[in-house]
Amino acid sequence: MQVLVVDDSALVRDIVTSIVVEAGYPQPLLAKDAREARMHIKRSVVDLILMDIQLPGIDGLQLTRQIRRNLKDDHWIPIIFLTIKDDADYLSEAIDAGGDDYLVKPVNKVVLLAKIHAMSRISKMKAALDETNLQLSRLTQIDSLTNTINRRGFDDALKHAWRLHRRNNEELCLLFLDIDGFKIYNDSYGHQQGDRCLRQVSELFKSCLRNESDLLARYGGEEFVILLPNTPLRAAEKLAQKVLNRLQQENISHPNSDTAPYITVSIGISTTRDGAVTGQKLLSQADRSLYMAKSNGRNQLCCYEDIEQLMVDSDT
The missing domain is CATH 3.30.70.270 (Reverse transcriptase/Diguanylate cyclase domain)
Incomplete structure (x- = not known):
């Protein structure tokens, strides 16, 4: 599962990278802003995005809306927001923007891995469903x-x-x-x-x-x-x-x-x-x-x- 980490903090990127790699996943792709994130999505196969909401320039909510709009005919990428805020209205807005889950900073290793594993299972089930639908369509x-x-x-x-x-x-x-x-x-x-x-x-x-x-x-x-x-x-x-x-x-x-x-x-x-x-x-x-x-x-x-x-x- 190829993970893309989008966060303007080098410390957060390093922490998340060490957790992901230690769990046996490949080295994550890293981006400090929306521009670098879009570049990775265009050039690589991305299976999961861990994204800070508060990014310089285009924030995480805007970037998520762009991703959902541009990839709607291609494939679904689960997005987990990393945020320092935990009030209900703010998190509701994040989900409405196209996020699938969120994690409050500082990142908890156990919780982060649990969410990654959960998204991996959902992604595999969706891939299996897509394959079934594809076979039916081929008929x-x-x-x-x-x-x-x-x-x-x-x-x-x-x-x-x-x-x-x-x-x-x-x-x-x-x-x-x-x-x-x-x-x-x-x-x-x-x-x-x-x-x-x-x-x-x-x-x-x-x-x-x-x-x-x-x-x-x-x-x-x-x-x-x-x-x-x-x-x-x-x-x-x-x-x-x-x-x-x-x-x-x-x-x-x-x-x-x-x-x-x-x-x-x-x-x-x-x-x-x-x-x-x-x-x-x-x-x-x-x-x-x-x-x-x-x-x-x-x-x-x-x-x-x-x-x-x-x-x-x-x-x-």
Whole structure:
């Protein structure tokens, strides 16, 4: 359990640190004001905050309201206030601001550890409940035909992956895949055979994924997306090329295709390195790359950075 101690007193920070470490918890993160506290929350996974109410500048109550407002769609962090005041109205205001408990200074070792253990149990129970709710939600986010994540599930996954990208400053890549000439395939063989083809192709896509973090979703019709957290562009290109090679090896017959006598796909690739400021922008860049791949003859991959380079070259 990673604890963040927010107090302008170096003595209090030292006392709390020694208690937490002696109890077997990791070395706490330390902050003397709201600015440093926000920095830690942004950069690290924080499981519990021990916070002085009377901080310089933005006080503990204001900071708590900011934390609750900014993290409401992310996760819950229990907050225990450290305070020298113990009148009822003051403590009631602290709880209303978003605090979960309080401890009157000077800090009592036994009481502090008891409160930390209690918050740890609550946090674990909430995590278990969140996981259960997530599993239930996933049941409504599965495409029944291909047994992959559906559009709704992908939208949620993209939001989550984007938060992790921002939080951990790790590269995030996205592949947009479209089966070439699939309308012709449906018209030639009928929708039942088309459905079988979609299932076969989606299984092939799944077999190309590298680990459980990679996510395949059916975006709609014959369009699929692959989300690649913590993945550099070159690794995303390698996976896309693997998909193209596997389809050639699989040789799913499509004699009426204008591209090849077998089922092929066009792939657009985007990465957070290309300046996307939102997950939807990242998706839009991959979609634009897909359009370029199709315009260039299909059955190939195209990266958004290649489009940007073409634009630069044309300007010069």
